[in-house]
Amino acid sequence: MANYPSIDAELLRSFVAIADHGGFTRAAEAVNRTQSAISMQMKRLEEDVLQRSVFERDGRQVRLTPEGQILLGYARRILKLHGEVLTTLREPHMVGSVRIGTPDDYVMRFLPGILSRFAQAYPLVQVEVHCEPSYQLLQRRDLDLSIVTREPGTEIGQLLRRERFVWAEAPGFNTHEQRPMPLAMFNTECFCRAWACNALDSLEIPYRVAYTSPSLSALMAVVSAGLAVTAQLQSLVTADMRLLGEAEGMPELPMSSIVLLRSERNQSQVSETLAEHIVEGFRL
Known part of the structure; x- marks a missing residue:
């Protein structure tokens, strides 16, 4: 059996962030790392682990190579399973509450599937949904998570799609x-x-x-x-x-752009777990 090197989940998380955000700078902000740290991670991924190029670089712009496209599909699946294992084993009986704000636009289209999967995994968590336009949600400070629509160039938070x-x-x-x-x-x-x-x-x-x-x-x-x-x-x-x-x-x-905002004051395991479900749900 071939002795291949393992791929660290943090490498995959940074790789997916670059693919989602279209560059190293925004990806670094999304995963709370410096741009130089992200660059070193990708150098390690390409040269030491895969021995394949996963990005084509054109100035500040980066695009996925064919190998990078293949890796992206596997990376999303691996990170999803990684998160499910940790939350299931470490927080099998998670309890608490989470307050989420979203425009009416997304309630019928995205939330039913997201909340259904979240409720199946964490039936004891109470979810409070507030439906308001994006400009009102941006002014609120009492919500744990907010899904808002933003103009290009004014994105804040985590890009959903x-x-x-x-x-x-x-x-x-x-x-x-x-x-x-x-x-x-x-x-x-x-x-x-x-x-x-x-x-x-x-x-x-x-x-x-x-x-x-x-x-x-x-x-x-x-x-x-x-x-x-x-x-x-x-x-x-x-x-x-x-x-x-x-x-x-x-x-x-x-x-x-549709983005996810996290509260700076009300962060918890419950809200972060729901945030992960929201990110996944907007990709479906």
Whole structure:
């Protein structure tokens, strides 16, 4: 049997962070290490452990090599199992409570699976969910964890995923052809509303914000009735909706980042374990 070197979990954790954040600097912040320490870890991983390059370097940008892509899949599985073993054996009867804040957008799309898996593993933990827009969650200091949407370049916390905003309307309607085009959008404090309006202004498409609500389900009900067009993250648009793009004369919308914030004052094993479930759930 070949005597291969073992791969330290910390090496894999740093490697995954680089892949997720697109560079060494942000990865170092995510895993609470210096950039030089991350660089030394990756040098050790490539030269001593794998004897293969896992990154292609282009200035400050890094991309995964084919071998790196293969390693990324294994690394995620190994770290997931590593975390499950430790939490199951060290905290088999974890008790306590955790307060999580999230916009209404993500409650139906992501939270059911996340909370279901967490409850199966830790049935004695009480989870308190607060649904508020991102700009309000950013101002709160009483939550253990918060999931918020951020504009590119303003990311803080741990990146969960990046997604593009898309236009959507009900099938069977041509609401986007109405002038002014009726929109169903979140309230004025939401930056995605400004993005949508600015994009339409750039093409000189007349519009009016006909419906507003802090609730995604309310907005989608309006859109489903053929009363308005909306702009939302692509994962939040249900399969029964019609996506609109260049062919329909609609402007392209930018990418957005979904991030996880941890409280600086209320850190605990319970909240960190739920945070791990949230990170995994947003990758599914």
